[in-house]
Amino acid sequence: MAEPSTEPSEQPFNVLAVDLGVRHLVAGVVGPDGEVGVRDRVVPPTRQPWVALARLVDRVLAATPPESRPSVCGVTGPGPVLADIGEFRSVTVHGWEGVPLRRLVAEATGLPTVLSSTGHAHAVANAPERGSLIGLYLGDQVDGGIVRDGRLLGGANGHLGGFGHMLVDPDGAVCPCGSPGCLDLYAGAVSLESQFGREVSRVPETTIDRAGIMLARACASLAAMLDIHRIVIGGPVVTALGRRLTDALSAELDQRSRLVHLEELHIRAVRQHVLVGAAAVARHRVATGGIDPVPAMTPS
Numbered sequence: 628m629a630e631p632s633t634e635p636s637e638q639p640f641n642v643l644a645v646d647l648g649v650r651h652l653v654a655g656v657v658g659p660d661g662e663v664g665v666r667d668r669v670v671p672p673t674r675q676p677w678v679a680l681a682r683l684v685d686r687v688l689a690a691t692p693p694e695s696r697p698s699v700c701g702v703t704g705p706g707p708v709l710a711d712i713g714e715f716r717s718v719t720v721h722g723w724e725g726v727p728l729r730r731l732v733a734e735a736t737g738l739p740t741v742l743s744s745t746g747h748a749h750a751v752a753n754a755p756e757r758g759s760l761i762g763l764y765l766g767d768q769v770d771g772g773i774v775r776d777g778r779l780l781g782g783a784n785g786h787l788g789g790f791g792h793m794l795v796d797p798d799g800a801v802c803p804c805g806s807p808g809c810l811d812l813y814a815g816a817v818s819l820e821s822q823f824g825r826e827v828s829r830v831p832e833t834t835i836d837r838a839g840i841m842l843a844r845a846c847a848s849l850a851a852m853l854d855i856h857r858i859v860i861g862g863p864v865v866t867a868l869g870r871r872l873t874d875a876l877s878a879e880l881d882q883r884s885r886l887v888h889l890e891e892l893h894i895r896a897v898r899q900h901v902l903v904g905a906a907a908v909a910r911h912r913v914a915t916g917g918i919d920p921v922p923a924m925t926p927s
């Protein structure tokens with residue numbers, strides 16, 4: 628399944644962007660050039676996260692100047708997203724099952740609202756115009772997306788890009804999804820923190836090296852299968868593990884990407900606010916005709 632390409636330069640409106648995580652709910656207003664303006668965050672409560680999110684969004688909109696009022700809303704979170712009913716259904720981040728989030732946000736804000744996996748949003752935010760890219764997002768869980776010739780690929784159920792559940796170690800531990808050796812066990816924040824009982828930024832160096840090796844295995848397999856030579860890796864785990872992670876990835880990849888058509892494989896690590904992705908995926912949906920932005924407020 629594919630969608631038409633985007634034309635972000637033709638979208639001068641602002642976007643209300645929201646991201647849901649294990650340790651944060653964050654909301655903000657993102658401008659046409661991707662700059663994040665007014666923003667706020669809270670620690671999600673263990674019960675009724677929607678109530679906390681509604682208050683957060685209210686605060687952000689109240690603090691937003693009239694001339695910066697958003698015209699659409701993009702909400703990201705750990706996939707998969709059940710697009711037909713507008714819910715998140717993650718195996719890692721709980722509390723949103725059965726919450727009709729797209730409808731609730733749209734009713735609370737009056738804005739056309741898009742739900743997306745953080746991985747899809749990351750891929751869309753970093754794809755070159757009309758170009759191709761594999762996006763890997765290392766957040767609470769490992770997620771991703773594929774943009775081919777400017778089109779975000781969805782898959783039969785819209786779940787394409789769940790790279791966290793690629794098998795990278797046949798002898799590995801069992802993942803919450805039920806299979807052994809998934810990439811998420813080695814490069815997802817929730818998995819790493821549960822294994823070591825500490826923040827990702829404080830895991831042992833050998834664990835960082837192992838994460839780089841497993842990422843390289845995943846990248847080499849994806850690039851070989853898909854014939855896409857540009858991979859962008861982002862998310863808080865990339866930021867936390869830093870240069871050691873990317874060095875380990877590069878060293879392993881040199882051993883694995885010997886196919887002729889992978890000689891031009893380029894992997895880039897980015898540091899990017901998660902709200903940039905949420906805004907990008909909402910703009911993508913506008914550009915593809917999925918939603919219409921509400922008219923911007925004009926000066927009286």
Ligand SMILES: [Zn+2]
Pocket residue numbers: 791792802803804805806809811
């Ligand atoms: Zn898994």
